Amino acid sequence: MIAGDEALLLARIQFAFTISFHFIFPAFSIGLASYLAVLEGLWLKTGKPLYLDLFKYWLKVFAIAFAMGVVSGIVMSYQFGTNWSVFSDKAGPVIGPLMAYEVLTAFFLEAGFLGVMLFGMNKVGKKLHFAATLMVALGTAVSAFWILSVNSWMQTPVGYEIGANGQFLPGPSWWAIVFNPSFPYRLVHTVIAAYLTTALVVGGVGAWHLLKDKGNAHARKMFSMAMWMAALVAPVQIFAGDLHGINTLEHQPAKVMAMEGHFDSHPDGAPLYLFGIPDQANQRLDYAIGIPRLSSLILKHDLDAPLAGLDTVPREDQPPVAIVFWSFRIMVGIGLAMLGLGLWSLVARMRGRLYDWPWLHRAALVMAPSGFVAVIAGWITTEVGRQPFTVYGLLRTADSVSPLTVPAVAASLIAFVVVYFAVFGVGVWYILRIMSSPPHAGERGVKRTERGPIRSAGITPGPTQNPTAREGGETLIDGDGVAERDGPTGDER
Amino acid sequence: MSVNVDLTTVWAFVIAFAVMMYVVMDGFDLGIGILFPAFAPGEERDQAMNAIAPVWDGNETWLVLGGGGLMAAFPLAYAIILPATYPLIVAMLLGLVFRGVAFEFRWRDPGHRAMWDFAFTAGSVIAAMAQGMILGALLQGIEVAGRAYSGGWLDWLTPYSVLTGIGVVAGYALLGATFLAIKVGGKAEDHAYRLARITAFATLALMAAVSLATPFLVGQYWQRWFTMPSFLFASQVPLLVVIIAFFLLRGIARRRTYAPFVLSLALFLLGMIGLGVSMWPHVIPQSVTIWDAAAPERSQVFMLVGVAIIMPMILAYTGWAYWVFRGKVDDAGYH
Numbered sequence: 167m168i169a170g171d172e173a174l175l176l177a178r179i180q181f182a183f184t185i186s187f188h189f190i191f192p193a194f195s196i197g198l199a200s201y202l203a204v205l206e207g208l209w210l211k212t213g214k215p216l217y218l219d220l221f222k223y224w225l226k227v228f229a230i231a232f233a234m235g236v237v238s239g240i241v242m243s244y245q246f247g248t249n250w251s252v253f254s255d256k257a258g259p260v261i262g263p264l265m266a267y268e269v270l271t272a273f274f275l276e277a278g279f280l281g282v283m284l285f286g287m288n289k290v291g292k293k294l295h296f297a298a299t300l301m302v303a304l305g306t307a308v309s310a311f312w313i314l315s316v317n318s319w320m321q322t323p324v325g326y327e328i329g330a331n332g333q334f335l336p337g338p339s340w341w342a343i344v345f346n347p348s349f350p351y352r353l354v355h356t357v358i359a360a361y362l363t364t365a366l367v368v369g370g371v372g373a374w375h376l377l378k379d380k381g382n383a384h385a386r387k388m389f390s391m392a393m394w395m396a397a398l399v400a401p402v403q404i405f406a407g408d409l410h411g412i413n414t415l416e417h418q419p420a421k422v423m424a425m426e427g428h429f430d431s432h433p434d435g436a437p438l439y440l441f442g443i444p445d446q447a448n449q450r451l452d453y454a455i456g457i458p459r460l461s462s463l464i465l466k467h468d469l470d471a472p473l474a475g476l477d478t479v480p481r482e483d484q485p486p487v488a489i490v491f492w493s494f495r496i497m498v499g500i501g502l503a504m505l506g507l508g509l510w511s512l513v514a515r516m517r518g519r520l521y522d523w524p525w526l527h528r529a530a531l532v533m534a535p536s537g538f539v540a541v542i543a544g545w546i547t548t549e550v551g552r553q554p555f556t557v558y559g560l561l562r563t564a565d566s567v568s569p570l571t572v573p574a575v576a577a578s579l580i581a582f583v584v585v586y587f588a589v590f591g592v593g594v595w596y597i598l599r600i601m602s603s604p605p606h607a608g609e610r611g612v613k614r615t616e617r618g619p620i621r622s623a624g625i626t627p628g629p630t631q632n633p634t635a636r637e638g639g640e641t642l643i644d645g646d647g648v649a650e651r652d653g654p655t656g657d658e659r
Numbered sequence: 660m661s662v663n664v665d666l667t668t669v670w671a672f673v674i675a676f677a678v679m680m681y682v683v684m685d686g687f688d689l690g691i692g693i694l695f696p697a698f699a700p701g702e703e704r705d706q707a708m709n710a711i712a713p714v715w716d717g718n719e720t721w722l723v724l725g726g727g728g729l730m731a732a733f734p735l736a737y738a739i740i741l742p743a744t745y746p747l748i749v750a751m752l753l754g755l756v757f758r759g760v761a762f763e764f765r766w767r768d769p770g771h772r773a774m775w776d777f778a779f780t781a782g783s784v785i786a787a788m789a790q791g792m793i794l795g796a797l798l799q800g801i802e803v804a805g806r807a808y809s810g811g812w813l814d815w816l817t818p819y820s821v822l823t824g825i826g827v828v829a830g831y832a833l834l835g836a837t838f839l840a841i842k843v844g845g846k847a848e849d850h851a852y853r854l855a856r857i858t859a860f861a862t863l864a865l866m867a868a869v870s871l872a873t874p875f876l877v878g879q880y881w882q883r884w885f886t887m888p889s890f891l892f893a894s895q896v897p898l899l900v901v902i903i904a905f906f907l908l909r910g911i912a913r914r915r916t917y918a919p920f921v922l923s924l925a926l927f928l929l930g931m932i933g934l935g936v937s938m939w940p941h942v943i944p945q946s947v948t949i950w951d952a953a954a955p956e957r958s959q960v961f962m963l964v965g966v967a968i969i970m971p972m973i974l975a976y977t978g979w980a981y982w983v984f985r986g987k988v989d990d991a992g993y994h
Contacts, residue, residue: 230763236716237759241752243723247730247741248748254741255806258734259954263962266731269724270969277720278976281713282983289983301976329955331806333734336957568742574812578749585753589760596767 174567176575177249180582182549184241186542187586191235193541196310196357197364198228199276199303201391202283206299210292215607219384222611224368226600229284229612234593236277238586249575253556253566260326260334260343261316268312276305284612310357318349321548322417323557334557347417351410352548358403359544362504363537365395369507370534373527375604384605386521389530393520397508404501408464414551415465418558420479421551424490426461427451428475435459436473444487449476485553493546500540507533666960667953670732671942673966677728679931681721682790683834683924688715690835692758692783693828694854695776703847704776709988710842712762717977719755731962735806735952736942743801743808744793744815751789757782784828791827795820798937799876803946819872826865830927833858837911837920844987855911855919862923863904866930870897873937877944880937889936896933900926 202224209217243265246254254262282290282298290298325342326334336343372389375382415422423429427439429449437456445452462471476484507529514520552558556566688711698704711718730737741748761779765772796815803809836855843851874881884893903925910918940948953959 230767233716233760233763236719237756240719240723240755243726244741244748244752247726247737248745249742251738251742251807254730255734255738258730258737259958262727262731262734262954263958263965265727266724266962267965269720269727270965270973273720273723274717274969274973274977277716278973278980280716281980285713286983333955335955336961338957340957340961568738568745569807569809570742570745571812574745578745581749581753585756589756592764593760596764599767 173570173572173575174564176572176579177567177570178563180249180575180579181245183579184238184245184582184586185549186545187590188235188238188242189541189545190538191231191238192306192309193360193363193538194367195228195231195235196306196360197362198224198231198367199299199306200361201364201368202228203296203299203303204391206296210296216384216387219605219607219609220388222609223384223600223605225284225611227597230593230597230600232276232280234590238590241582247568248578249568249570250556250566251568253561256332256561256566257320257334257557259329260323260336261319263336263340264312264316264319264344268309268316272305272309272312274305275308276302279305287611307357310360311353314353314356315344315346315349318352319343319346320556321352321552321558322346322348323560334560348410348413351406351413355403355406355410355544356541358399358406359537359541361395362399362403363541365392365399366504366507366530366533366537367535368392369396369530370532371601373530373534374601376521377524377527377531379604380521382604384607388605389527390520393508393511393515393530396504397512400501400504400508404505407498407501412465414548418552419474420476420484421490421548422465423474423476423479424485424487424551425494425547426473427454427487427491428461428473429477429487431473431475431477432462433472435470436461436465436475438464442491444491446484446487449481483554485551490547490551493543493550497540497543497547500536500543503533503536504540666956666963667949669963670953670959671940671949673963674725674728674732675931675935677721677724679928681718681725682931683927684718684721685715686831686927687711687834687838687920688718689758689783689787690831690833690858691839692779692835693787693832694835694839694858695780695783697854698847698850700773700776702845703843703850706843706845706847706988707839708762708765708779710839713984714980715759715762717980719759722755728962731958732954733942733949733952734954736947736949738806739801739803739808739943739947740793740797743810744796745812747789747793747796747815751786751793754782754785754787754789758786783831787828787831788824791824792816792820794827794934795823798823798873798934798944800944801946803943819876822865822872823869826862826869829858829861829865830923830930833862833923834920834927837923840914841916841920842988852911852914856908859904859907859911859919859923862926863900866900866926870933879945883936893933893936896929896936900929903929 202221205217205221205224208214209221279298279301282295283302286298287295323334324346325337325339327337329335368388369392372385372387372392375385376389379385411422411425426436427442427444428436429444429451435458437454437458438460439451439454439456442451442454442456459469462473463469465471465473476487510526510529511520514523514526520526554563555561556563691707691711695704695707698707726737729740757778759782761775761782765775765779768775792815795817799817799819801808801810802814833855836851836858839851840848840855874884883889903922907919907922907926910922938944940950942949942952
């Protein structure tokens with residue numbers, strides 16, 4: 167069943183749009199769930215209320231981000247069938263079980279313990295609550311494991327047989343399918359990306375509040391933790407990315423050629439192009455600025471190593487070069503900026519100016535959303551670089567699509583765009599509003615009662631209505647004073 | 660109606676179990692959303708929302724297992740049913756988006772709480788209606804050519820699918836009302852019992868209407884329900900419905916705590932059994948059997964190992980989460 171070009175294009179736009187929107191939330195919640203587990207663990211270990219305050223502060227953010235991740239994720243699990251039914255029929259026997267395992271081992275785990283994590287602190291006690299937080303964090307990581315295994319199998323399919331009906335059937339070893347050649351690299355690179363993304367958000371929020379009040383102990387702690395993360399993990403990420411690239415060169419050379427802008431083969435060492443305008447129609451890179459032989463050095467660890475170009479790949483098997491070329495540069499550029507920020511923070515730390523260097527804080531603030539941009543850019547690089555196939559080299563995207571007509575897909579695409587921008591736009595705004603109020607002693611976390619706002623906006627804060635403030639140990643006046651100044655805090659409950 | 664207990668049959672029951680779990684668990688969540696405007700803003704609505712706030716996400720996960728499991732175990736069915744009901748699936752997903760975020764957003768933004776309460780209800784109604792209509796679309800038959808759907812993009816829209824859609828909305832509302840009767844107190848509780856009575860009558864009437872219409876859709880259904888020997892088994896289903904309906908209405912009238920909810924669940928279970936009687940062994944009536952659509956044995960075995968080990972754990976910790984938040988909703992909210 168071959169759909170028209172327009173219907174195919176619309177289906178691809180819809181998938182790209184919904185997956186990009188969705189990916190933002192797990193990229194954040196994978197890291198944030200682990201950060202929350204660390205904060206709660208530190209609180210249990212040290213007994214310092216500051217950690218509990220930070221935990222509750224970020225828990226409010228997590229609740230919103232997680233909800234948006236869930237509802238946008240369900241869309242993904244059905245979109246394989248609605249828009250890519252031929253792909254689902256053919257690849258279902260191989261990737262379906264991996265996705266079923268994701269549901270069984272990850273989605274249920276995080277959803278099952280989320281309620282206790284958000285609302286159960288006073289009902290189950292500290293230790294069980296910590297266990298619930300750990301389960302949620304574990305669930306987010308396990309989810310990444312399975313879905314990236316699925317994606318990696320689509321990039322580097324192995325361990326399959328072709329059935330008489332044209333389906334991909336599992337071979338004798340599931341191990342081979344799950345741990346397909348690109349999976350370990352993609353898993354490490356993506357999960358670290360999620361951690362870095364979260365660290366930059368946490369660091370940016372800390373920086374914002376340090377700019378306003380460099381004495382804020384809560385802001386200092388979160389900024390310091392985030393900058394450690396950036397300084398230590400950004401170099402690891404660049405190293406992991408390099409390994410991932412070398413793996414891609416081995417299994418999907420056309421993708422690397424597009425990333426590098428190598429239309430021509432280079433028998434004696436290929437240049438690393440820093441800039442250029444890919445002209446795919448004429449198969450050349452215009453206005454190219456490159457460093458001779460550096461690409462060969464990076465990819466082959468040898469200045470003179472030959473690298474084949476897209477002139478060895480038939481035109482109909484080439485990915486769209488311009489998109490891959492640019493998204494790759496955006497990702498790498500941001501990665502280097504992250505490394506720079508991390509190093510700067512080390513210098514500031516050594517000079518004792520970590521909390522007292524406004525330009526560092528401004529830089530961290532500007533970098534706060536950069537993880538999301540890098541993650542999306544990286545995703546575009548690997549996904550568009552896989553084109554024109556869904557199952558690399560075996561099943562073309564054009565042969566994967568559902569037999570749907572243009573009006574059906576156009577209508578659904580418009581509906582997704584309108585609803586996503588409206589709903590998730592508002593959700594992001596709510597998150598920003600939480601972040602705009604400084605973390606303080608006696609954070610309340612996620613609470614659900616009508617009484618709360620009335621009290622906190624009112625005149626008589628009483629310890630009985632605010633048990634967490636007691637646990638926080640610090641003054642109630644501080645907490646409620648803040649609540650009165652910043653309207654949004656009033657609805658924390 | 661021969662039943663060979665092979666892996667494919669086992670998988671049909673696993674998927675049916677997941678769908679059933681989804682229908683009853685998210686059924687009462689969606690039902691509360693459907694009934695939400697009937698509750699007074701303020702304490703009544705807050706209680707209703709708090710009754711499910713800690714568990715809705717886990718409940719919704721069964722939908723992902725139903726969908727993901729269908730793709731894994733019966734990929735051909737997944738690949739045909741979803742394009743055939745495309746607008747309904749999209750409507751359901753977008754309805755669930757609104758419903759899901761409303762849980763968080765209404766507390767974040769008191770100034771727009773009325774708007775998010777409306778989104779909660781609208782999303783719930785749309786999702787429930789769409790699910791009911793998908794059921795109707797499936798029962799009335801889907802055009803198949805080769806390994807793909809071959810009909811138009813609005814074929815699902817018939818009076819019958821509208822009827823099943825309304826039926827599911829009413830049924831979910833009944834689940835929601837009887838669940839709230841357990842979980843809320845004060846005025847909201849009185850309110851829940853009143854709503855339970857109304858929705859019970861509505862559900863029973865619509866169940867009867869759907870049951871009467873269904874055998875006329877397809878010859879196979881008629882034979883199953885009205886010819887020997889399957890009649891002997893099939894006829895037990897409506898008989899049980901009548902008996903349960905009696906106890907359900909009595910339980911609501913006497914304001915029993917748990918009986919109305921449990922009996923509502925029983926009604927849904929009977930509906931599911933009725934569905935099985937009509938459809939077996941087809942996953943798409945008249946055209947695709949479960950064996951036609953089944954994934955190969957290696958896929959079935961690999962997943963079944965996971966289900967056998969992990970499902971009891973899921974049920975255990977899900978049960979624990981319900982236990983933690985047992986009893987009436989504390990009107991001071993969860994801490």
